[in-house]
Amino acid sequence: MDALILELKKEIIEVLNLEEITPEDIDENAPLFGEGLGLDSIDALELIVLMEKNYGIKLNNASEGRDIFKSVRIMAEYIEKHRTK
Amino acid sequence: MELNVISYSKITNNKVIYKGNEVSIQRTESSWFHDIYRSLKLSYPKFFKMDHLSKAGFLASELLLQEEITDRETPKKDIAILLMNRSASLDDDRMYQKTIQDKENYFPSPAVFVYTLPNIVTGEIAIRNKIMGETSFFVSETFSPKQLYQLSVTAFTDPDIKRVICGWTDYELNNCDVFLLLLSNENKEGIPFTINNINNLYK
Numbered sequence: 001m002d003a004l005i006l007e008l009k010k011e012i013i014e015v016l017n018l019e020e021i022t023p024e025d026i027d028e029n030a031p032l033f034g035e036g037l038g039l040d041s042i043d044a045l046e047l048i049v050l051m052e053k054n055y056g057i058k059l060n061n062a063s064e065g066r067d068i069f070k071s072v073r074i075m076a077e078y079i080e081k082h083r084t085k
Numbered sequence: 086m087e088l089n090v091i092s093y094s095k096i097t098n099n100k101v102i103y104k105g106n107e108v109s110i111q112r113t114e115s116s117w118f119h120d121i122y123r124s125l126k127l128s129y130p131k132f133f134k135m136d137h138l139s140k141a142g143f144l145a146s147e148l149l150l151q152e153e154i155t156d157r158e159t160p161k162k163d164i165a166i167l168l169m170n171r172s173a174s175l176d177d178d179r180m181y182q183k184t185i186q187d188k189e190n191y192f193p194s195p196a197v198f199v200y201t202l203p204n205i206v207t208g209e210i211a212i213r214n215k216i217m218g219e220t221s222f223f224v225s226e227t228f229s230p231k232q233l234y235q236l237s238v239t240a241f242t243d244p245d246i247k248r249v250i251c252g253w254t255d256y257e258l259n260n261c262d263v264f265l266l267l268l269s270n271e272n273k274e275g276i277p278f279t280i281n282n283i284n285n286l287y288k
Contacts, residue, residue: 016134
């Protein structure tokens with residue numbers, strides 16, 4: 001799980017262009033939205049694309065993301081259960 | 086109507102100019118725009134999410150307004166933004182096209198898509214500085230001081246407008262040509278805003 005969390009942090013930094021943030025800066029238990037990283041709705045859509053592109057997970061509606069993107073750890077747990085690639 | 090240029094800035098592929106003087110940029114292995122951002126000691130993480138056109142316009146506006154807007158929190162209804170370019174958002178359009186080109190690898194990028202309009206750069210500058218006046222963007226085949234002059238004068242016909250950020254913000258295929266002017270109808274100091282002076286300052 002730790003390896004997946006680190007991989008996910010690196011991918012999030014890359015796809016969301018979080019230029020001045022390192023994986024160590026991201027607390028895997030902290031909320032991704034609303035505080036901390038200051039992500040917005042476009043970032044949420046990018047995370048949905050990331051889930052499909054990198055892990056073969058297609059979210060049927062954007063509202064599912066609300067629960068899955070609560071933190072990097074919750075995202076990683078979801079990916080581990082549902083990934084197809 | 087007496088209008089004066091109270092500030093101007095320019096960014097090309099290898100030069101940054103503010104009020105006629107070249108600004109020293111510390112080059113690193115990072116991109117040109119990121120080097121400018123760091124040399125100017127800016128702190129605005131959203132910059133890194135912008136497309137090239139918005140990054141270029143944003144950086145030129147940071148230079149342009151550095152002495153004019155120190156309070157970024159108060160809404161400013163007396164400033165308008167009027168920009169022009171030749172390439173519209175083609176640079177970003179191409180990037181977006183790449184994300185939808187391959188049917189087997191079809192992942193349209195929302196973050197790229199939001200920049201597939203050239204006037205987004207006016208919005209980025211307005212958001213950064215809480216500018217609430219009218220913003221407009223025109224696409225023209227060539228840089229025309231005459232058009233820029235006429236459109237800017239028109240912007241001042243709104244009685245609420247005291248200052249106008251105007252200029253040329255073009256970026257395509259790694260070619261950056263950005264030139265911004267800050268005009269005022271109140272400040273008597275500065276360079277008279279004329280077609281000739283636009284031409285001279287742009288050179």
